[in-house]
Each structure stands twice: as structure tokens, then as C-alpha cells.
Amino acid sequence: MTEVFSPAVVVPRTWHHALLNSNEPPDVSESVIIQSVISRTDERLARLEDEKSKLERMINHGDDPWTCSCHICPTESQLQDKLDSIIADRLSLSNYRKRNGAVLSPLRRMPSELLGEIFSWTCGFSSRGTLWRGKFDVVQPWVLTWVSSRWRAVALSSPSLWSFVVLDFSSQTPNSLSQYLFPFVEAQIQRSQKLSIHFYASCEIDSRPQIQMLELLSLHASQWEELSIGIIAEMIPLLPALCDRLASLKRLWIQWEGPESQQTESIDCFQTASSLIDVGVFNEYMFIPTTFPTYRLTRYQLDGPWQTQKSILKETPNLAEARIEVSFDNWEADPEEIVHLSLQRAYISRPKVLPSLTFPALEGVAFWVSNNDNLDLPTLLKSFVDRSACPLRRLCLRGFPNADATIQVLQRVPSITELVIIISEPEALEQINAIIEALTVSESSTVAPQLRHLSFGCEEENSIDYGAYLQMLQSRWKSADCALTGSALFIDSGPRPSRATRRGLHALATGGIGPCAGERASGGQ
Template sequence: MAEENRPVLENGTQFGTAQTHPPQFNVDVAPGTRHYTLLNTNEPPEESELVFIQSVISEANARLTSLNYEISKLQPTLKWSEEERASVLSYRTRNEAILSPLRRIPPEVLADIFWWTLPSLNDEWARGTFDVAHSPWVLTWISARWRAVSVSTPSLWSQVAIDYNRDPSSEYSMSRIAVQIQRAQNLKIHFYGATAVDSVPQIQMFELLSEHSSCWEELSLRLTSSLVPLLPALHGRIQSLKRLWVEWDGPESQTAVQSIDCFDSAYSLLDFGGYNQYRFIPFALPTHQLTRYYLDGPWEEHKRNLKLSLGLVEARIVTRFNDELWPHTNEIIDLPYLRRLYVSNVKILDYLTAPVLEGLTFGVKQDIPSDIFLESFLDRSACFLRRLCVRGFTDATTATKILQRLSPSLTELIITALVDHTEAVNRIMSALTVSQVSETTVVAPQLRCLSFGCEDSRSMDYSVYLEMLKSRWRAKNRALTTAALVTEGPGPDPVTLHDIDALRLEGLDILVAEGQEAQVEMNRWFYGPTWNF
């Protein structure tokens, strides 16, 4: 430090130079003396010793007074030193930052790291409101380099998620969305309108997004009656659209709508899903190019679409709004590339053949013999199912018969309860339990994955479930490696969770989920679209 910059004390001495100090106050007491004994024991002093002790205290008081005075004179110097210390610490930290490995990360690697900070769509919905304190917006505030990398990385800005039911306060600023669109290259739009919210800002926002519809790759759309008239303007301008999901916000949103025709010009469309719920609305689509298809509607509409969709790999067929009786099976639709299929009614299988099918999910109807329709379909298709998901419950005898028919190709079994089916669940779990007496007659011994789901915890007796799981896991020639227990209602009790943790420690990979997480998992089981969750 330069001499002229040092502070000067009151006596004229510069801070940091050699100074003379009075002799240090001696606080040492020789061992073996009477004073040492009094200091180190609880022995009371004699009358003749009080004068000496008081004199020692007086000397200490005088020295403390002197020290306090010296310290008070040093306060300005100490404050200056503390300020310089903070400045030097900051200076050192800034210089150390120059050596940070983060500075040497290539921009493309940094951009990839940024991508992993993006919230999932489910996280955005859970948050409920738009917040610029989350990625990617927050990345632009850290440093000039981070801002430059984030702004020049289009994939960080492609997802636009707007739900007016969740955030009716209209946090979705037109200017902010415009900036996001400008930074993005391709757009993944999740736009959910709400009838109960002012339609004007919704219309304005959708029109803004529609101006850039040529950049849309994904569109998940909840329609209201005020948004439907905006759809024709999309015709011929959505050539890049690959994924499409359409649903409706209440029955009034479908009023006077006869069909949706704007998407037939989506020449890149591969994945389509529609949830009509209130009334069937037909969609004009480039059906021949679809690889994934999810729709609820009358069977005749499904039949028309399926006959043109020979390239389907995955289909979710929900029959609703059927005004006519099921037609005679005089025409079989061949789906040569179909690998995953969900049918809400097992009767649908009577009209299909799928030679390479690997996964099948079907809904059980009490008055329909599931095993008969399934047997006929399997014989006709000659496929080897590896995964079976039964939604609802058939009797244990029929379930056992189906599993025996699918052996030995079946490796994954999923069973879900729609309502309170405790007794039916118990019977099926008992049928799947491995008996120590007859391990050679195990039902579906090749199962590697076994999952159960229910809409509420009352649909399952957890003691029976654990007995089944333990028996298959600890069987002599076990195949089981993975299990799942998901409940949309409250999850298992603490005792059940303790036993599940014990199985985890033994090596069983088991998922336990409830609530929203369970809904997402079951949607995956039923081959519902997962990209817009």
C-alpha cells in the first residue's frame, strides 16, 4: 500500500507503521501462590486478602479504561480497513471468476444445459401463472454471454403454454409472447381457451399466434365458440404441423359447429388426437399419413378413418355417440404396422387385424365376453402380445384364461379399476399369487412387469396386493423385475409403504404414485397422448 494512502492516527503515526505500546498488562499468576488458589477454586478469601484482591481489580479496571480509549481512537481506522477488505475480496472474487470453467464451456454446450432447465408442461400447469422468473426468461438476466446464448437458441423459446382457465388474470402479455415467437424457430403451441373468461384477449392472442402458424410443429387446443371462427384462416398455412390435439371447453363451445376442416392441409401431420366429449364433431384430416390416432366418436367414423390410415403405429379408439347397432363383421380392417392399441370396447377387436401388435389395452364391459373377442382377434392377427392392459375387471376365471392364452409371449400385465372393485381385484390378485406348494402351475410365470391402478384407494386390499407381489418376487424361478401401484385417490397406508420399501431394498423396481402423477401414468398405460401433459 502506498504510504500516502495510509490513514493517520491522532498521534501523527500512519496506520500500518511501527508504533510503541505500553507494556502488556500481566494476567499470569504463579502456581502455588494464595492468589492462584483463590482463582482456581471456590475457596473464600480471608479478610486480610480482600485489600489485595481489590487492588488487582482496580489495576485491571484502569487498564481496561486505557484499552477502551485506545480502541475508540482506532475505530475510524478499523472502518477504513473493513471497507478496503470488502473491496479487495470483491476484486479477488471477480478475478477468480475469470478462471471459472463455465467461461470456457462452448456456446452449444451451454445451450444444451439451458435446455435442461426448461420447466415441463406439467410443471407450468402446476405453477398456474406465467412467471418470467423461470427459465428461459431468467437466463437472459445472468450475464451478457448467457443472454446472448439463450436468445440465440430457438429451442428454448419454442413452447408457448397458455391456459385461460388456470390464469384468467391474463398474465400472457402480447408483447412478451411476440418476443418469444421472434426468438423461436418452430413453435409448440398449447392454447386452452375458456368460455367463462373474456373472449377478446383470447381472440387477440390466438390471432397473434396464427400469424406464425407456418412455424407450428405442435398444437394442443381447447376450443370455445369464440375461437372456432378463427380456424378457417389456418387452412393452407400449417404445413409444418406434426402433432395435433383438439378438445372443447363445455357443450356450448360445440354449438353450431358441423365439422373442423382446416387441418386437412397439414401435410406433415403424423399424430392426431380429438376429444369430443359432448357431441361428435368430424375432423377433415390427411388421414393416410397418420402414425398415431386418438379419437372418441361413433364406430362408423373410426372405421372410415382406419381404412385410410394403413401406416398407424399407435391407435386409441374410443367408441361414443353410437346411434346404430354394431354392424356385422363382413369387413376386416388390416393395420399392418400397428404396435399399440387401445379400444374402449372389446367388440372393436372383431373388426380389426394387427399382425405386429405388441401392446393391447381394452375396456371391460360386464355384458360382453372379453375372452371370446380377444381369442378371435389373436387367432386372426397371429400376433404375439408382450403387453396387456385391462381397464376394468373381468372375473378371475376369465382373466386366468386370457393370461394362459397369451403365455409365453406376455411379459407385462396392467390391471386398473374404474370404480369400487375390491372383491374383483382381490380375486385376480389371488389368482396371480404364487403358491409355495404348486410353483409349477403359476399363472403367467413369465411376467416381468406387473402394475395395478385404481381411481381411489378403496378399490384395493393392500394386504392381498403385497402377498401377491412378494410371492412373485420371491418365487424360485422368478421373472418379475418391475411393478407399479398407482391410485388417483389417497395412496397406500404407511405399513404398506414400509413393506414396499423393503422390496425395493431387495432389488424390486417399483413405482408408487398418487394424484396427478398417477393420472399421467395411467394415461400412458391407456396410450393417451403424453406430449401435451
């Protein structure tokens, strides 16, 4: 293989031209020649750099201000023109060298297995937590097929890359929506084996293309492993057809797109989905009974009456996590005790239900607390922990936590080593700042020295006293009595800490305290 290379001209339709204008990897013999091209280019660049330096010295020489009149020596203008030409040649040659160097990049020779693993991290979604609303996205993994023929081959041979079908119609208004989407979705289904469907309908646009898309997806219901669906009224007649066709479905999330969408008495099509382990139903506007098999569930989330919550807790022996949103009824004291032996993490919207619960394995609990709550949280939680004999170590309070009650909880339940406080309204700033002040170590007292991790956050445009937060962390970090090892500060859209506070937080992080700053308090429940 012999070809003459010029930095100025790369002959079209040669292998060299093809490599420079694609992402294909070179073979061994091509790599040797490319390396030779780079070496010769480096030599030429070195000569140009030397010429450039000489010309700059001549132009900038201060002792001989161009007094020669022999008409042979170059003028200053001629020297500058020559320098400009060399600089342009040097830039062109540097770009040429960079393009050839890119041909030898390890990325082009990465093993297909490793490339496929990277692709899976690029295109995949987290398997942890709830199936939240996604974004309208039909680009991934298509973009991977446009880089090179090798990338295309790896992408097409990896069915898992094509398993996520994410359609959010709430942000779309195109007239030709179905024409644009159908070919992409059909091809994606053909290339996948299992499917994770994230389908959010909208009442604001024509329902026909949405219904057609759901009908297309329903043809492959036996492949569904995950379904996150936002329902509108027009979709309800299609749901019964899913019954007995969801044997592979493991994770389910249901929400309603507006109050007018809840035009049914119940949802029963998931009753035979025997593989379900994770279910979430967000009844934002009214309670719609939804039936599903409960025995295998390891996680559930439901907005519904207390009696429904009780039934699920009784029927889920493998449950590890629950979000118990008691709503749509006027709850009154219930003498029946619900004992669940495996539940480890729970969010409970109404702490008043604690006397009815016994969770011996519970490690973390979260509550929504209101300024209008007339409850004794320290007594309720202390009684619950004593009755359950549980290893409770993490407490999250969200909404409008009371400072005095929070400190009492920490003192009366010393097993709590992680505290998360997130406020939802500006009126609660006084309380969260009071909690921070109480946790600041003084010469006379140290509150809850057992705390190992502290997290604070504000939703929307609220912000805590960042200076007091930093002072509290510093005091606990320096105290020999405190066990602090980590802290997090969640910020939504409010003011950020000052530069001095950020420097202080960075110093603490460098010194050994875990991540000290984060974003989006709205995500931390």
C-alpha cells in the same frame, strides 16, 4: 491487478464486488486472486476456530470456579462476550468465504453448448404421448435471461428455447390479461423459429383477449409444428383462415371447452396440413367431424363413431399407435374385417369390436372394462390373437376389471408378459384385490408364471390391499418358476402404503425388481 481484500468490506464498483454480486465467470487472473482470497480466509477461519476452542475451555473449566480476585484476569462475562464476538466474526467470514467460493463454481465456466442443452431440457416439453393441457406459463425461458449476461446470451441464441407458447386461460381472471401477455408472446415468437402452441381458451372469461391472442399466433401459423388447442365458440370463425398455412404442423390435439363450444358442423382447416403424423381429437360432448390427412399418421386418438374409426384405420398405413374411443353411436356387430399391418399399440374402448379387427404387429393393447359389460373378454382376446398371429405382450385393463376373466386371459394368452390393472371406482377394489391374490404363488399353483412386469393402481381416493400386493411380489420374486423383473404401484390421492410395506417394497427394489412405487394412476392408460 492489485486490490486489498477485507472480509468486512468489499469496495463497491470493483471487479471483485461485481463478481460477488453476479453470476459472471472470472477470467484467469481474477480466478488466481480469488483463490488467494479464499486461502487467506481459510487461515483466518482456522485462527478464529482455535481462539473459539480456547475460550470455550476456559468458560467450561470446572476446577477453578473464578476464584481469582486480582482484577486482571477476565471475568466469565467478559470471556463470554469475547466468545460471542468471535462466533459472529466466524459466521461473517464463513459467508464471505462461501461467496468467493461460488465465484469459482464450474457452473460459471460451463461451455455454452452444454449450457444450451441444459436449458433445452429445462424449458422443453416431452415429445412423447398426447399433447395434454399445459399450464399458463410465460416465465420460461425468460427467467434464464435474468441470471447473468452469459446466460442471457446463450438463451437468446437458442431459438428452440422460445418455441413453446403455453397459454391456459381457464385458470386466469385478470382484467389486463392481454396487456400483460402480448409483449411476452410477441418477443417469444420473434426469438423462435418453429412454434409449439398450447392454447386453451375459456368460456368463463372475456373472449376478446383470447381471440386477439389467437389472431396474433395465427399470423405465424406457417411456423407451427405442434398445436394443442381448447376451442370455444368465439374461436370457430377464425379457424378457416388457417387452411393452407399449416405445412409444418406435425402434431395436433383438439378439445372443446364445454358443450356450448361445439357450434359447428365440422372442422376442415387441417385438411391440408400435409406434415401431420400425430392427431388427437377429444369430442367430449358430441361428435364434430374433423378432417385431416391420414396417410402419414403414426398415431391418432379420436372419440367418434365406429364407421369413422374404420375409415381412419383403412387410410393410415404407417400407423403405430391408436386410441380408438368408439362413441356417439349404438355399435352393432360388423362383418367387415379391418386389417392393419403396422399398428403396434392400441387402446380400444369397446372390446366388442375385436372380431372386426386383425392387427398382426400388435404388441400392446388396453381396454376400458365396465362392471355392466356383457362380454367374454378371454374368448374375444384369444380369438383376436390367434387370428392376428400378433406378438401381444402387454395388456392394460382400466375401469372395473373382472378377476376371473383377467386370470383366464393370462392363462389363454401366454404371450402376455406385462399386466397393468387400474380401477376407477371403489366397488372394483374387491376385483383388483382378487387378482392380486390369484397371482400370489402358493404351494399348489402358480398363475401366469410368464409375467415379467406387474402394475396396479387406483384412481382418486381408492387403494389396493398393499400388504397383499407386497406378499404377491415377494412370492413371485422367490419362485424359481416366475419371470418377474419389475412392478409398479400407481397411487392417485388415496392412502399410502404403511411404513412396513414401503420397507418391503424398497427391499424388493434393492434386490432387483424394477420401480415398485409411483404416483398418479390417472395418467397410466
